[in-house]
Amino acid sequence: xxxxxxxxxxxxxxxxxxxxxxxxxxxxxxxxxxxxxxxxxxxxxxxxxxxxxxxxxxxxxxxxxxxxxxxxxxxxxxxxxxxxxxxxxxxxxxxxxxxxxxxxxxxxxxxxxxxxxxxxxxxxxxxxxxxxxxxxxxxxxxxxxxxxxxxxxxxxxxxxxxxxxxxxxxxxxxxxxxxxxxxxxxxxxxxxxxxxxxxxxxxxxxxxxxxxxxxxxxxxxxxxxxxxxxxxxxxxxxxx
Amino acid sequence: xxxxxxxxxxxxxxxxxxxxxxxxxxxxxxxxxxxxxxxxxxxxxxxxxxxxxxxxxxxxxxxxxxxxxxxxxxxxxxxxxxxxxxxxxxxxxxxxxxxxxxxxxxxxxxxxxxxxxxxxxxxxxxxxxxxxxxxxxxxxxxxxxxxxxxxxxxxxxxxxxxxxxxxxxxxxxxxxxxxxxxxxxxxxxxxxxxxxxxxxxxxxxxxxxxxxxxxxxxxxxxxxxxxxxxxxxxxxxxxxxxxxxxxxxxxxxxxxxxxxxxxxxxxxxxxxxxxxxxxxxxxxxxxxxxxxxxxxxxxxxxxxxxxxxxxxxxxx
Numbered sequence: 064x065x066x067x068x069x070x071x072x073x074x075x076x077x078x079x080x081x082x083x084x085x086x087x088x089x090x091x092x093x094x095x096x097x098x099x100x101x102x103x104x105x106x107x108x109x110x111x112x113x114x115x116x117x118x119x120x121x122x123x124x125x126x127x128x129x130x131x132x133x134x135x136x137x138x139x140x141x142x143x144x145x146x147x148x149x150x151x152x153x154x155x156x157x158x159x160x161x162x163x164x165x166x167x168x169x170x171x172x173x174x175x176x177x178x179x180x181x182x183x184x185x186x187x188x189x190x191x192x193x194x195x196x197x198x199x200x201x202x203x204x205x206x207x208x209x210x211x212x213x214x215x216x217x218x219x220x221x222x223x224x225x226x227x228x229x230x231x232x233x234x235x236x237x238x239x240x241x242x243x244x245x246x247x248x249x250x251x252x253x254x255x256x257x258x259x260x261x262x263x264x265x266x267x268x269x270x271x272x273x274x275x276x277x278x279x280x281x282x283x284x285x286x287x288x289x290x291x292x293x294x295x296x297x298x299x300x301x302x303x
Numbered sequence: 304x305x306x307x308x309x310x311x312x313x314x315x316x317x318x319x320x321x322x323x324x325x326x327x328x329x330x331x332x333x334x335x336x337x338x339x340x341x342x343x344x345x346x347x348x349x350x351x352x353x354x355x356x357x358x359x360x361x362x363x364x365x366x367x368x369x370x371x372x373x374x375x376x377x378x379x380x381x382x383x384x385x386x387x388x389x390x391x392x393x394x395x396x397x398x399x400x401x402x403x404x405x406x407x408x409x410x411x412x413x414x415x416x417x418x419x420x421x422x423x424x425x426x427x428x429x430x431x432x433x434x435x436x437x438x439x440x441x442x443x444x445x446x447x448x449x450x451x452x453x454x455x456x457x458x459x460x461x462x463x464x465x466x467x468x469x470x471x472x473x474x475x476x477x478x479x480x481x482x483x484x485x486x487x488x489x490x491x492x493x494x495x496x497x498x499x500x501x502x503x504x505x506x507x508x509x510x511x512x513x514x515x516x517x518x519x520x521x522x523x524x525x526x527x528x529x530x531x532x533x534x535x536x537x538x539x540x541x542x543x544x545x546x547x548x549x550x551x552x553x554x555x556x557x558x559x560x561x562x563x564x565x566x567x568x569x570x571x572x573x574x575x576x577x578x579x580x581x582x583x584x585x586x587x588x589x590x591x592x593x594x595x596x597x598x599x600x601x602x603x604x605x606x607x608x609x610x611x612x613x614x615x616x617x618x619x
Contacts, residue, residue: 136509151507153500155567164497165508173490217508 065126066090067112067143067225067256072121074104074111074280081107083280084121089225094247094257096267099277100300105260108277109227112258113145114138125224136165142224148233150214154203158195159184161202162217187216191246208239215246225256232266244270264293276300314570317561320612321576324605325583332587339590342467349472352582354379354537354546356475356575357530359553360482361412361523363574366557367486368519369499369566370419370426373550375527377437378411380545382531384441387450387541396456404532405525411437412524416517434550441543450541461536471533478526483571485522495519499566555602556581559609580605 067089074082082104089095097105110116112123114135123130128141152161159177162184168176184198193212195205202213211231218226231247232240240263247270250257261267267274274291276284276299284291284299332339358375365372382404389395389403415433419426463470486492494515498505505512534545558564559580560573584605588598 135507139509145507147507149503151501151504153497153504153567155500155563156497160493160497161504164504165510167490167493169490174488175490175493 065128065224068122068124069112070122070124072108072111072118072123074107074116075119081280082111082118085280085282086121087275087282087285089256089258091224091256092251092254093272094251094259094270095273095275096259096261096271097275097277098261098264098267098296098300102279103277103300104280105277106229107280109145109229109258109260112138112225113143113227115145139221139223142222143227144218144221144223144225145227146211146214146218146229146231148230150210152202152210152214155201157201158188158198158205158213161213162187162220164217166221183220184216187220188212191216191219191249193246206239207235208242211235211239211243212246215243215250219250223255225258226250227258227260229260230262231259232261232263240266264296267296268293313568314561314573317613318570318573318576320609321560321573321580324609325576325580328580328583328587332583332590336587336590339587344586344590346464346467346469346472348579348582348586349475350469350537351586352578353469353471353475354530354534355549355552355556355581356578357478357526357533358546358549359556359574359578360478360571361526362550362553362557363482363560363562363569363571364486364495364519365426365523366554366562366564367499367566367569368495368516369502370516370519371430371554371564372415372426372520372523373430374411374415374433374437375523375530375553376546376549377434377441378408378524378527379531379534379549380543381411381437381441381444382407382528383535383545384444384450384531384541384543386532387453387535388444390453390457390535391450391541396454400457400535401529401532404535405528408524408526408528408531409521410524412520412522412527413517415524416520419520420513420516438543441545445541445543447543449543451539453535453539453541457536458539461533461539471537474529474533478529479571479575482526482574486569486571491515491518496567496569499563499568501567552581555606559606561613 069085069087072082072085085108099105111118114133117132125141130138130141133141153164159180163180168179170176181198188195193216195209202210231243235243244266247257259271268288271288273287274296275282276296278300338344358379362372362375385407386400386404390400415430419429422429460470465473494510498512498515502512535541556577557569557574560577562569581602584601585598588601
């Protein structure tokens, strides 16, 4: 498995510099949490990794592959998946349609291979221990946790190397949070690089190996989870 | 269990509502008019629905994608004018007028789609503007005078019958089949519905939304162009005023058939059922010699009733 590396990444929106030369690495089989106050640059950093934004300076590489100027589609093909806070699900559509959205299996002339998609959907949901009652149900009728699970399953369907999750537990009930954290642990066991943006420090400490604190577009702390405490992290985030 | 699953499917229940309504109407009309259930009248119904039916296939794609196209009837009128002008002045015949009308419709759809993509303005506004522009072009091309007296071969196309059905109705049914296969069996159709459901989800998952929207409007334009060709063959003319307000009837049929006006849900069988409801209603009221004023009233009532019944069905 390859390492994801950022080297002096700068991102500007007009005259405003949002990321000030970020340099860091993410190792396979680890969960890294990125924490910080609103406007710290967490989401911009993750969207830059996911190809939604292009860095103005610096480089992003996954192993030998340079990702710096790839768009979101190419970045996905390279093995980087992002799960957005609102999950980016089509709520009137069923689980299978959502799982394969943008990468549908076809036979000829764009003719959908529905049986194959159903079969692969079942397989990935089963592997991850995700319980969705009926694959044909519209995603909108599923619970928040089940929707989150569908979004994770979609990301896993094409064997990604990196999974970025933006506030995965923000809108979930306590039991669903537990289930989602279990899923994240399984992803680590599968050797993925998991990057987690979260405001919920309890969740971060429950599941992460490493924690990066950001403030004003800079990394102000980068520690292994056993080397720090919640008070430390809060202090790093808050102290200007 | 299977029946319960079916009744929970909003597409199925919408279609079922439409078909039940169609059946009830047919019973009422059959009891009141001996002519209603005759082969000739059934052919008449299908033929009468052919122009709007073809437009409604295109409208189904546009509505499914979360847009609205108010320029379909104007596109249809312009297509009929251009092909009629070419038939009269360039002596084109055979399948050429059909191809010309379809190409004009496709060009109009492409232009409309391009403008929506470039301006990022709501499709309602852009297509409202394009409706005026296409109508104006048709008026300018004809000086406001319909092109009459086309070759008899053109009229004979509309009168031709195969397996007991008129050519216009066969073309509409073929359009419905093609539309059904594209919308429900292909990746393009799936993306059309997904775009209407969540543009953000499509963009985030790498669907090229701008290209997709362009293709949808172009396809809808093709169907309007085909409708223009049928209109020309049926009236033996190219009329710049052809199909005034037809776009609203086509949209009504799509919504009656169960489509979500905000996108994400629409089916071609539903649209066909919606078209049949409207055409059968009009045909039956005509046979019962009910004034056209009341006919308009009934169409409005049907739409309101359908919206009410939809609220009683399963929600998505």
